[in-house]
Amino acid sequence: MNYLFTAIEMHPDKGFGITAESYFRSAEHLRENKFEHYEITQQAEMPQNFLYRHSIELYLKSLIIIFHKELQINYPNESFESDTPEILIDGKLKKLYTIHYIDKLYEYWLNFLLLPNIEILNEIASKGDWREVEEISILFPVISKYDQDSSYFRYPITKNSPLDNEKYTMQKFKSSSIDDFVKEVQEQKTINNKPTFTLLIVDGNNNITDGYKHIRNTLVEVRDALQKVAHYFYCIHTMTRITLCKGF
Structure with missing residues (x-):
């Protein structure tokens, strides 16, 4: 667990993973510790939903960078050691750091990095559990229907206006x-x-x-999906750092 105590410039993923963990733990704190008058505060769940959702995005970017580096898989036009990686999304090159669509990031990590390399992962990091979890794959469309680009739980109104009303308490x-x-x-x-x-x-x-x-509870299915997916990537990220990155 050396990555928990080393400077970000030493991290193979540019600090995306350790930052994701801060967002995840902050979301967990908000969920478990309700502030005064929480039950009557409008939009009280939106901050924790945003934090969970943002942690998922950062975890995915961390895993994409780590898998490219540790498996020495080059990016389409750059070395796996690139500091400004671009990945293929829907057939087009996109700068990794500017992609906010978590369903697209997940599809890339799952279909291009995880599934095709399970045998290698089992060989070089045998203590890891390298497989797709079907429940997580099913939950991504639930989240992305409402918040594909990280704006739904940040703002009261978004370009997804037909769905905005569903989050109002x-x-x-x-x-x-x-x-x-x-x-x-x-x-x-x-x-x-x-x-x-x-x-x-x-x-x-x-x-x-x-x-x-x-409305006491809005978008319960989305809230629960965010919590499950964020916790999954918290676990997968920790496992990856320990087994594939040797603790770094």
């Missing part, structure tokens, strides 16, 4: 009558199975003109 009621409002409130309480709150706006005649409901 205060959402407008669709009802137009008091009976429908009551029904929606009751349904919301049943879904959450925990206390929630509602804001109703009335006019001068005490007629309800608008209503907003607090």
Whole structure:
């Protein structure tokens, strides 16, 4: 585990892995330690989701660099020792450091570096578990549908505007009558199975003109996928540093 205590300029992956670990651990801290009034704070889960997602991106870049170097696989137009590597994404050369599409990074690492070299990896780093984990491959589309380029959990509005509303924890009621409002409130309480709150706006005649409901858990499937995938790459990265990089 020498990489935990050596300067980044000594790291074979330019520090991507150790930085990813900081983002991952920060996300874990936020998840396990809720701040005051967390339950009623809008968008409270967005920071931890962003941190998990960014850790995945950094771990993938770390692994791509390490695999090229340790297996001595040249980049398309450069040596495996290049400080400014470019990789093929959808048939086009892209600078590795500027790629933010985690599904594309994962496909490259999996299909170009891991799977074709499993026999070599088992030979030179036999203590590692070098195989594809199908569940992780299945979860990438779940994440990328919402946040392919690292903007969805950073900003309130994105170019993926049709999906932005799904992450908002205060959402407008669709009802137009008091009976429908009551029904929606009751349904919301049943879904959450925990206390929630509602804001109703009335006019001068005490007629309800608008209503907003607090959604306790939004995008649960995406949140859980981010946590699982980030933890997987935390483990794979650690394994790679110990077995393939001899602790560095």
